Amino acid sequence: MALVVCGIVLALLHGLSHGIDYQAMVHALRHTPNRLLAWSVAATALSYLALIARDVCALHYVGARIPGSALLLGSFCGSALGNAVGFGALTGGAVRYRAYGAVGVQPDQITRIMLFITAGFGVGLAAYAAASAVLASTAIGRLLHLPAEGLRLGGVATLASVALTVLLCGVRRAPVQLGQWQIDVPGAGLTLVQIVLTGVDLVGAAAALWFLLPEGRVDFASFSAIYAAATALGVISHVPGGLGVFEAVVVFALGNRVSPSLAAAALLAYRAVYFLLPLILAGVLLAVYELARLAGRATGATERVLRGAGLLAPIYLGVFTFAVGTMLIVSGATPAFGKRLAALHDLLPLWAVEMSSFFGSLAGVLMLFVARGLFHRLDGAWWLALVLALANLFLSITKGLAWDELAVISFFILMLLVTRREFTRPASFLRQPFTVEWFVGIAVVLAGSSWILFFAFRDVAYTHDLWWHFEFDEQAPRALRALLGMAVLALVLGCAQLMRTASGRVEPPTxxxxxxxxxxxxxxxxxxxxxxxxxxxxxxxxxxxxxxxxxxxxxxxxxxxxxxxxxxxxxxxxxxxxxxxxxxxxxxxxxxxxxxxxxxxxxxxxxKILKLGEEAIVRLSDFTLQGGRWQGLRYALKRGEREGLSLELLTPEEAERRIQTLTRISDDWLSERRAKEKSFSVAAFDPSFIAAQSVALLSQRGDPVAFASVMTTDQRQEATIGIMRHTTTASPYAMEFLFTALAQRLREAGFARLSLGMAPLAGIGRTPLSSRWHRIAGLVWEHGGRVYNFQGLRTFKNKFHPAWEPRYLAASGAIGPFVALADVVVLAGGNKT
Missing domain, CATH: 3.40.630 (Aminopeptidase)
Known part of the structure; x- marks a missing residue:
């Protein structure tokens, strides 16, 4: 899909580029007035202040209080990374998980924060676009060739829907029940504030671009509607940062009001101001926190915030490294400024300029590969990134006096040095694995740079002789050679990774x-x-x-x-x-x-994370059987005693002596169910395994009828039920009696917790905002009783009033969690590799 979207975007840009003159665009970009740049920076600051305020509202919504330093780290850095990389909700959620989680905000609260922000942005964007359509319907209609009356009616209807949403939030006091989920209604005031803040964010972001357009060509109200539509389409496209899609919509919508060359120049400056500048400031913030952490004087909450900043450093460096690599690749595909090359003419030989341009582009490709190693905290990737950056300090000068590249690379080197201790994993860059998605990302960058090259040099007629032209002013051949070198290097590295041998042999433990x-x-x-x-x-x-x-x-x-x-x-x-x-x-x-x-x-x-279910943990200090809530268990004990049930807790030595009795009970249980022994995540009846644990043996009038193995450690803090078996003649109250009596024995022995095991799919609710996994799991929970008694298992364990603790599956890949979960089911069923 990424490759398809990339192709569509390049096709759109190709169609629009016929009206863009590269030299005119560069001239307009270089001569953008400083006054307008300052206004654009101020509007960007307003937008990011609104983003921080949105997080304050979201934290208030979930009832969390955090230090200001953690708010700045999570909100500002999360927004900067999310805007630069795209997938803002996903990237911002990962950043906030580290920043807010470090100061005690719970995972479910962070999930609700991200849902609240995402929903607020969607409603706020709709309100913003509708208000723009109402205020400037005539101008927008002329600009986009749409009926003004229809725009006005559509805007009024959208604003009415937003107002109704706010009103409903004010009327509704009780939580909204969606399946097993409860969603607290934020209230009219908080909802309205969130929508207003989203509007302020969009006003600032739109103004940051509007100030960079030629003055007097389009009014701000009309441009606001264009900006809202471009933003929405960029989000829908799922292209990182809406890159290409956003630009295509803006250039097309501005039409004859603004020259395509001037619009393209404004968009490039906007990307630098609104995306790159906050990303650099986020790096500065992380560097300050990292230096404070190195000083080692922070304590308490401040120390936790600094530790959260350390967790963000690899993510930030990975993103920034990919951006630097892209910058070097695009630099190699575009012409250098003529005056700068002329200045080098008398200082350097031609071969130095040629080699600098070529190797600088190759370094950009290597940066794209190194970025993944930095995500993984590899020390080998850190060293290679540092070497490449230091080399490009020299190459940026010798290939064309690229002072802007020099500044960015210098900042990159500073960030690498400051965050050095976060990259201590002793692994080589060459041994790191790459996913198909990563190769697709690199392919998209190379495809985009190829389009930029042919756009920048489209006035140069292509001939085969171009490859062999070596002159100071022959920049098209130099860019072609650099592009070929980049493509070959990427292909070689990609093939080397994809063709790596893998045995995959797993040896049993000795x-x-x-x-x-x-x-x-x-x-x-x-x-x-x-x-x-x-x-x-x-x-x-x-x-x-x-x-x-x-x-x-x-x-x-x-x-x-x-x-x-x-x-x-x-x-x-x-x-x-x-x-x-x-x-x-x-x-x-x-x-x-x-x-x-x-x-x-x-x-x-x-x-990736999936919730599997919840584990039942009995707090033995509360297990007193006194009061109304324990009435059912007291009845089970009395009924069991009348039926002659008695419990004996065997030591490992005693369990080994009575292994034949336990085997008889286990065989009867398996025969009745026509089942075979489980493995992996489920305890199996193996004499050596059983004999290494305590065993709760239940007898009925002196005849053993059931048992449960009890897994403990030397610390004697927690006990876990292992394998459970009973005969067909056992009382219906046998297992309830066994667990109740066992919990009492363990409490008397000083244990604090007893685990009754996990209830699969428990606590996984379905809501309109749920993932597909949650919806599928919810359906299985409700209707899968014929296959597995999910609800019955939880109901039985609920008799012991446990604390339900969530359990998760973490797996790599987009569909990896689902495939891995299927393989776990097979492994637990007793099947081998």
Whole structure:
């Protein structure tokens, strides 16, 4: 789709470019009055102040209070990156997750913040366009050849709809129930403020471009409608920043009022003022925070904000590196200024200028590849970016005295040096994997630069002899050679990546590895990690040997179960190593049943997140069975006692001695259900695995009828139910009695938590704003009872009044999470790789 959209945009620009003279455009751009640039910068500042104020409203809406430094970091940097990269909601959400999450804002609150901002922008954009249509319907009608009366009526109808929306928000007090989701209505006042702030944002952004247009050619009200339409189409196109689509709409709509050459010059200046300048200021802000963090004097909330800034540095450097690479590529495809080349004529030999132009363009291509390594925090990518930037300090001068490039590259070097300690992952740039999407992005940049080259030199007649012309004033041949070099280099690097061999072989754990994993498990508090001792999963240990990941492979899916086990400070490196391990073998990395507090690790690794369900955690300190809410469990205990039920908690040694009894119960359970043993994320009956745990054995009038294995660690903080089995003759109250009595025993033994396991698809609601996954999951939850008793499982666990904690799947790729989830189902069903 990206390639198709790119082709459509280039076709539109080609049609519009017939009225644009390149030299006239460059002349107009260079002679833009400083007064108008200052007004454009002021309008840009107004727009970004409104964006920050929108975040203040959104934070008030979700009831979150954060320091001003965190607000500036999340709102301003998020907006700057979102505008530059495109996909503002997605990019802004990732930035806010790191900035706001660092000071305690919860993930669900950040999701609501982004929904509130996105919805407010949509309604505000509609109101802004409608107001412009009403105020300047006659002028807009003449400009776009549309009936003024129709524009006015459409604008009034849209404004009436917006007013009705605000009114409904004021009338509605109770939350709106959409499936299992509750959406709090923001209220009329907050909704109106958000719409007004969106209008101020759009006024500032439109004015930033309007000031750069030739004076007196089009009034601001008319231009506002054009700007709103161009913005909306740019958003709908999903092209990063609306690049090309936005420009095409503006140039077309201005028609004969503004010369296409002058309009193109204004648009280029606007991109620099409204997009590049805030991006540079965001880098300055990150640099200031990083220097403050290096000073090491911050404490409390300030320290957390600075840590959040450190998490943003790789994202920012990756974006800026891609932008610098694009700048160098476009520079190689466009002619240098004649006076600057003339100045070099007496200072440098021709070969120096030729080589500088050629290698500067190649450096731009390498920058596009290096950007991905910076996203991944690779130290090898950092060093290569620094070397390329330092080389281009020299090349920018020798190829044509490109002082503007020199300034941008100098700032880039400064940012690299300031953020050095964020890039410490010992991995080579050449070993990093690339996705198809990344190659598409690079292809789009090269295609765009090719179009720019032929547009800039369209007055030069093409002949085969052009390739062999070497003169100071022969810039078209120089650009052609640079373009060919860039294309060849990109093709070579792309083929080298796509043709990498991958074995994908996964070895089972050795006895020594199982012993090492067991020691690590005993030293931490999460009892679910005991599933590693089943022996059906491979291990990836940290460099220190103090932590590990357990994983299995099916097809191209490399699936790690749970978060890493061990000290939290080693999780980041382990997660990255696992992602790279999967990528090196041509697979997708996935992390199954990870917790909410660990999501930043997976977001930093560029993974997509899906909610799987919720895990039932019984707080044993509250498990007293006193009061009305525990009436059902008290009845189950009394009824079980009347039926002769009794519980015995076996130690591992006792469980090993009675393994035949446990085997008999398990075989009866499997035979009744015609099932086979599970694996991976589900505990299986294996004598060696069962004998390594405590077992709750339930007897009915002295005859064992049910059992549940209890996974614990040496810390004795948390217990997790492993495998559960019962015979066909057991009482209907057997399992309810077993869990209730077990919870009482564990509470008396000093345990704080008892995990009853996850309820799949629980807590995944469907709303009009939900993702497709949430809608599908909601339908399965409601109507999938014939396949799996989703609701019945949650209802049973709800009897114990647990705290429901969300669990997620993190996976790489656009459809990777869904494919990985299907592979997890197969793995859990007992199927091998």
């Amino acid at each position: 006895v020594e590895e199982l012993g090492q994993a067991g020691r690590i498990i005993g030293e931490q508090g999460r009892s679910e990690a005991m599933l590693a001792m089943m022996g059906d999963k491979s291990f990836l240990f940290s460099g220190s040997g103090r932590s590990f990941l357990m994983y299995a492979k099916r097809g191209r899916s490399w699936v790690a179960l749970y978060d890493p086990v061990g000290p939290r400070e080693e999780w980041h490196e382990l997660i990255w190593r696992f992602v790279e391990l999967a990528d090196e073998h041509g697979g997708r990395a996935a992390f199954y049943q990870v917790r909410a507090d660990s999501l930043p690790f997976y977001l930093d690794a560029g993974l």
